Amino acid sequence: MRNVFKTAIIGTLALAGVGVGGLMAANAAGGSSDYKMKHMHWHFDGWRGTYDRAAMQRGYQVYREVCASCHQLKYVAFRHLGDKGGPYYDDHYPNPNDNPYVKAFAADWTVEEVDLDTGDIIERPAIPADMFPPIYPNAAAAAASNGGAVPPDLSVMVKARTGGADYVYNVLTSYDKDDNYMNKAMGIKIAMANPLSDGLVEYADTEYTDKDGKVHIIKAPEATVDQMAKDVTEFLAWAADPKMEQRKSLGLATMLYLLILTILLWFSYKAVWRNVEH
Numbered sequence: 001m002r003n004v005f006k007t008a009i010i011g012t013l014a015l016a017g018v019g020v021g022g023l024m025a026a027n028a029a030g031g032s033s034d035y036k037m038k039h040m041h042w043h044f045d046g047w048r049g050t051y052d053r054a055a056m057q058r059g060y061q062v063y064r065e066v067c068a069s070c071h072q073l074k075y076v077a078f079r080h081l082g083d084k085g086g087p088y089y090d091d092h093y094p095n096p097n098d099n100p101y102v103k104a105f106a107a108d109w110t111v112e113e114v115d116l117d118t119g120d121i122i123e124r125p126a127i128p129a130d131m132f133p134p135i136y137p138n139a140a141a142a143a144a145s146n147g148g149a150v151p152p153d154l155s156v157m158v159k160a161r162t163g164g165a166d167y168v169y170n171v172l173t174s175y176d177k178d179d180n181y182m183n184k185a186m187g188i189k190i191a192m193a194n195p196l197s198d199g200l201v202e203y204a205d206t207e208y209t210d211k212d213g214k215v216h217i218i219k220a221p222e223a224t225v226d227q228m229a230k231d232v233t234e235f236l237a238w239a240a241d242p243k244m245e246q247r248k249s250l251g252l253a254t255m256l257y258l259l260i261l262t263i264l265l266w267f268s269y270k271a272v273w274r275n276v277e278h
């Protein structure tokens with residue numbers, strides 16, 4: 001009987017250990033011979049890290065205005081932008097289909113669909129429920145426009161490459177000064193010409209009114225290559241793992257539960273064996 005309790009307590013502690021270990025697991029970064037991968041401190045790193053909302057919003061702007069002329073986000077729907085944990089989540093719009101930002105972003109894209117009456121392909125503005133549409137009609141057209149290489153889908157890019165967010169950031173910031181195609185993080189010339197240059201997008205200041213009616217202006221950072229690369233990576237990290245924040249808080253609740261369970265088991269173990277010679 002005593003062993004059963006011991007096993008239970010040790011088992012609980014072991015489970016807690018595995019949980020903590022899992023949450024803290026870090027990505028190892030890859031890279032080429034003499035280029036040194038820069039390791040960044042991401043807002044979402046660590047067992048309590050969350051996405052930086054302002055950075056994700058700027059990142060969406062970079063994706064929309066720059067990357068989206070070549071790269072699709074086929075696993076993301078417009079409505080996801082307004083989900084809990086997403087860049088445009090707003091308490092006032094628990095249903096992201098009603099979120100005015102989400103509606104405006106969707107309407108800014110065109111989707112094609114088959115008209116069920118005539119069989120023709122028609123174009124219409126996207127709605128929040130639509131997925132991000134393809135950029136090219138097919139892979140051959142994509143390759144023909146990009147020197148023979150198909151721009152990969154970016155929905156899960158941050159998860160798909162060794163080094164994760166650090167890798168994507170390094171790809172975007174490691175082009176050779178004299179050769180627009182030479183990417184030092186990848187160690188070769190690639191078919192994507194350096195997509196970023198200082199000032200390419202215009203970040204807007206944001207303002208909010210506090211509860212006393214006072215208006216505060218939050219200055220937008222300078223749109224340097226480094227800043228845009230960080231922001232679009234933050235956005236793509238969210239796209240690849242939109243449930244991260246929920247998972248981390250569930251992990252924390254689980255740890256707490258296991259801790260309390262361990263304490264209770266310890267006291268019941270003591271109580272059960274109180275009058276037994278052992």
Ligand code: HEC
Nearest residue numbers: 066067069070146149150151152157168190191192195232
């Ligand atoms: C003009 C088209 C174009 C634009 C704009 C563009 N890309 Fe690319 N991208 C490509 C092509 C083509 C490839 C494939 C390169 C290759 O495999 O040689 C690629 C590859 C990539 C890769 C993959 C590297 C790998 O490991 O395979 C990433 C990450 C990437 N792009 C991110 C971005 C981001 C983020 C933006 C916006 C800031 C962007 N791209 C803008 C065309 C583009």
